[in-house]
Amino acid sequence: MLRALVMLQNGALEGRRVLLLGDDDSVSIAIGLLGRSLGHDDLTRGVVVADVDDRFLSFISAAAKKEQIRIDTVHHDLRDPLPDALTDSFDTIETDPPYTFEGARLFLARGREALSLEGSGVCFFSFAQWPAPQMLELQELFVAFGWAIRNVWPNFNRYAGATVLGNAGQLIELHRGKVVASDLPTWSGPLYTADVNPRSRAYICAECGAQLVLGQNRTPDTIEALKAVGCPVCSGRAFHRQAGRG
């Protein structure tokens, strides 16, 4: 809701066509509820969510139906270029990409494809608080994509328990300074934090202390699957991420 309010305050919602690239934080619902609380039938000129995960899309659609707010959802893997219907069609992008350089690059590239070539173009970009050398690389990426940084809110997004990624992330407001051609083909390289940082794949069983690495030695690929089958040593179902590995 705070993210939606900041977007409203900075002119990124009213009368704008808004695309959310991934929306597990349900910012689309916050935008809809905000518009309704301000007495608008349609504060924006349309809110679209593109996400690869049908669970989030179903949740958002069901909530939108219940609250009688208009949100369009599109199943799309952002590793692939945007479909024509989403290309060159939006004024505002909102995204919380994977907190890796590759994730930032991919989601920024798709955001650029989605923006209408006319008008200014704004992107609300949530990201981890990286140390200065990596922040410099991220800022070089913004420049390469033609974005100027308008505002940075440190520690704006707070995630209880997200110790590997950092509990708090920054919100960055980007404005398009110039149109840069976009032609990132399908991306098949590493993308997510776990692809890039193996430490986030190592877990300790809370019951017996067994060390388990997702995807290795017949340990399932995801923590959800590991919890479902239980620890191979003691069948316990609680796990902590292993600190300091990798």
Ligand SMILES: C[S@@+](CC[C@H](N)C(=O)[O-])C[C@H]1O[C@@H](n2cnc3c(N)ncnc32)[C@H](O)[C@@H]1O
């Ligand atoms: C990228 S995740 C947030 C990740 C978090 N910042 C991190 O580094 O772990 C935010 C949203 O993007 C969606 N998402 C992730 N990968 C995607 C992809 N390849 N295409 C479309 N949406 C994707 C997720 O389903 C989720 O709703």
